[in-house]
Amino acid sequence: MRNRIKDLRLVYDLTQDELAEKLEVSRQTIISLEKGRYNPSLILAYKISRVFMCRIEDVFIFEEGNENG
Amino acid sequence: MRNRIKDLRLVYDLTQDELAEKLEVSRQTIISLEKGRYNPSLILAYKISRVFMCRIEDVFIFEEGNENG
DNA sequence: ACTTTACGTAAAGTATACTTTACATTATAT
DNA sequence: ATATAATGTAAAGTATACTTTACGTAAAGT
Secondary structure, rough: OOEOOOHHHHHHOHHHHHHHHOOOOOHHHHHHHHHOOOEEHHHHHHHHHHOOOHHHHHHOOOOOOOOOO | OOOHHHHHHOOOOOOOOHHHHHHHHHHHHHHHHHHHOOOEHHHHHHEEEEEEEOOOOHHHEEOOOOOOO
């Protein structure tokens, strides 16, 4: 599972800190997400999609043919 | 956050056990999800949406005006 | 009567999402 | 030169998703 968080964050001209605040998570969480270190909860994924005004599937890319997702 | 897992499972005529197998999770996980006891991981949410051939947002309903999600 | 199937609960264990703190690096500004 | 802002790493701690086992119940089949 890949994601476009970093790209979208830059499009919206936000720092990691600012995005973390909007999402009510720590900056570490943003870093880990951007680096693809884990698989967020659905609620966090949803909040992210709302910040970027799009659908979950527009932020997170689940490539068929599975590396687990 | 509500979800339509139980409804969709019945539409697809699956038992909890069968759905659990398809998703590669335990039956307990299905029960807990149907009962709304927790907030799944994004990957699990995605797999569920694939089983039911729809989008994540069609399975999980995030009512605006937040009880967290 | 009894067995089987489907659903449910409870409780303890494991894996992992997410936090917190502390420190390093690079770029920009003064 | 040094201060500040933004990004990154590492490691230990907490919360919670998910598993496993064991047991209870109600309905349907034989």
